[in-house]
Amino acid sequence: MTEVGASSQSPGVRAASVTASGEPLAALYQSEVGWVWNALKRLGAPSADLEDLAHDVFLAAHHARARFDPARPARPWLMGIAFRVLSDFRRLKRHHVEVPGDEVPDAAGEHDLEGALADRQQRAMLMRALDGLEPDRRAVFVAHDLEGLAMPQIAEAFEVPLNTAYSRLRLARENLTRAVEAMRTPGGAA
Amino acid sequence: MNEPIPEPLPAALLALIDAEKRRPSPPVAETARVLARLQTSIAATGGAATVAVASGWWLKTLLGVALGLPAGAWLHATFAPAPPPAPPQIVYRDAPAPQPAPVLEPVAAPVPVPPAPTKRVAERPAPRPAVVDPGTLEAERQLLEAARAGLGRGNPAAALGHLERHHREHPSGALSEEREALWVQALAAAGNADAAREHARAFRAAYPQSFLTPLVDSASPP
Numbered sequence: 001m002t003e004v005g006a007s008s009q010s011p012g013v014r015a016a017s018v019t020a021s022g023e024p025l026a027a028l029y030q031s032e033v034g035w036v037w038n039a040l041k042r043l044g045a046p047s048a049d050l051e052d053l054a055h056d057v058f059l060a061a062h063h064a065r066a067r068f069d070p071a072r073p074a075r076p077w078l079m080g081i082a083f084r085v086l087s088d089f090r091r092l093k094r095h096h097v098e099v100p101g102d103e104v105p106d107a108a109g110e111h112d113l114e115g116a117l118a119d120r121q122q123r124a125m126l127m128r129a130l131d132g133l134e135p136d137r138r139a140v141f142v143a144h145d146l147e148g149l150a151m152p153q154i155a156e157a158f159e160v161p162l163n164t165a166y167s168r169l170r171l172a173r174e175n176l177t178r179a180v181e182a183m184r185t186p187g188g189a190a
Numbered sequence: 191m192n193e194p195i196p197e198p199l200p201a202a203l204l205a206l207i208d209a210e211k212r213r214p215s216p217p218v219a220e221t222a223r224v225l226a227r228l229q230t231s232i233a234a235t236g237g238a239a240t241v242a243v244a245s246g247w248w249l250k251t252l253l254g255v256a257l258g259l260p261a262g263a264w265l266h267a268t269f270a271p272a273p274p275p276a277p278p279q280i281v282y283r284d285a286p287a288p289q290p291a292p293v294l295e296p297v298a299a300p301v302p303v304p305p306a307p308t309k310r311v312a313e314r315p316a317p318r319p320a321v322v323d324p325g326t327l328e329a330e331r332q333l334l335e336a337a338r339a340g341l342g343r344g345n346p347a348a349a350l351g352h353l354e355r356h357h358r359e360h361p362s363g364a365l366s367e368e369r370e371a372l373w374v375q376a377l378a379a380a381g382n383a384d385a386a387r388e389h390a391r392a393f394r395a396a397y398p399q400s401f402l403t404p405l406v407d408s409a410s411p412p
Contacts, residue, residue, distance in 0.1 A: 026403035029225065034215035042210065050216070055224045059231050065399070122209035129206075145199060146210055170197070177200045184202075 028074055029058055035147075036078055042142040043086050044131065056085045076149050080157030083139050090135070129179040133172055140165050141172035229368065229402055230338070330356060330365045337372050346379035371402035378409040386410040 037054050045053050060081050061068070068077065130138050136158075143154045155165040199207065333356040340349035353376060356369050363369070370393045377386035390410035394403065 026400060029228075030404055033221045033224065037216045037221065038213055041213070051220060051224055051227075054221070055227050055231065058224070058228055062228070062232060119209040119212055122206045123213060126203075126206040126210050145203075145207055173197070173200060173203065177202050180202045180206065 028061070028078075032074060032078060033058070035075065036082060039079060039082055039142065039147060040086060042130070042146050043083060043139055044135065045086055045089075049089065053082075053085060053089060056089075057082050060085060073149075073153065075147065076143075076153035076157040079139075079143050079147065079149060079154075080159070083158060087135065125180065125183055126176075128183065129176045132179050133175055136160075137168045137172035137175065140168040141176065144169055145173075225404060229371070229405060230335075232368065232402070326360070327364055330360050330363045333359075334365055334368055334372060337369075337376065341372070341376055341379060344379075346376045349376040350380065367397050367400055367402065370396065371400070371406050374406045375409040383410070 033054065036057050037050060040050055040053050040057070041047070057078065061078065064081070068074075130141070133141070139158060140154055143149045143157070144151060149157075151165055151169070152162060155162040158165065160168075333352050337349040337352035337356070340346065340352060349372065353369055353373050356363065356365075360366070360369075370389070374386050374390045374393055377383075377389055387410050390406050390412070393400070393406050394412065397403070400406075
């Protein structure tokens with residue numbers, strides 16, 4: 001199966017680089033749709049709603065294109081939009097609880113079936129642990145530790161003071177570590 | 191400013207984070223569906239409307255989506271501080287005289303395909319009105335939906351008929367951008383590759399920042 005938007009792309013991808021063709025939003029969609037999709041998943045979007053939410057993120061980006069600064073990295077901007085879209089979704093729909101471990105099997109590029117299975121199990125464990133976090137802490141953890149965004153960019157994207165962002169990251173890591181250790185303990189919350 | 195440096199990641203999380211970073215990207219089919227829906231949504235919320243407000247823009251945008259077309263038009267009229275200059279309009283100098291929109295025919299029936307436009311002249315039409323009448327916008331949207339439905343049924347001639355009617359009735363309409371993108375798709379679907387290519391080239395020139403460019407490129411690669 002063909003894939004798009006390689007998630008391994010440098011998080012520092014700059015809007016300027018995608019505006020070279022003169023079609024910044026179209027290029028932005030093409031280069032970042034895969035990244036946005038996975039970021040939403042990591043932020044806690046239910047799998048069944050990923051398509052709707054990815055649509056909403058890019059629609060919001062389309063309408064906010066006047067605020068799009070091509071001299072700055074695009075991903076923090078998209079991350080902020082994704083976080084707000086997901087927050088609204090949760091507030092309006094009240095069904096934000098993802099079924100733990102609802103990993104959708106995807107054989108794309110997974111020729112090492114054993115390794116792929118191990119990856120899926122580890123991803124499922126991380127997702128279960130993330131589901132126990134407060135959304136604000138989860139968002140900072142996802143943006144920094146999973147997406148590799150810089151803390152000042154994260155603080156700006158989520159519209160919080162830098163120290164608040166650092167505090168959320170520290171608390172998120174502590175909470176996650178405890179949750180993962182509990183899952184790994186025989187008879188724990190696995 | 192001295193910024194705190196994040197502590198190294200706890201060992202308990204490292205393997206999980208590495209596995210998560212190897213999460214496969216979504217399949218193209220799913221992201222293609224998102225793009226197709228974006229096309230409809232952008233049309234329904236006022237085409238190339240720019241919602242530029244100091245704060246809360248995203249909530250208002252989502253509100254526009256949730257409330258549907260009239261609200262989208264209202265948002266456009268309310269929050270766009272100044273309408274963007276209308277893009278150059280594509281004019282078909284040697285196009286045939288306007289024909290009534292063809293009645294939808296079964297796919298197998300022979301249907302006329304409009305001749306390929308051969309000359310285009312970029313003109314700057316009157317600026318798009320600051321306030322888009324919701325009734326007009328709805329009429330535009332219905333024509334484009336009919337065209338899109340024709341394409342979906344594999345009947346590009348019917349789609350082209352609806353697009354021509356839109357061009358006739360709303361030459362500088364709020365959804366002109368969406369019409370022109372659909373036109374490329376319809377021409378390509380009708381097997382008129384030369385016309386599709388020409389139309390696509392004009393589209394890219396007229397709407398260099400369009401969100402619909404991937405659809406146009408998909409129908410007629412640059």
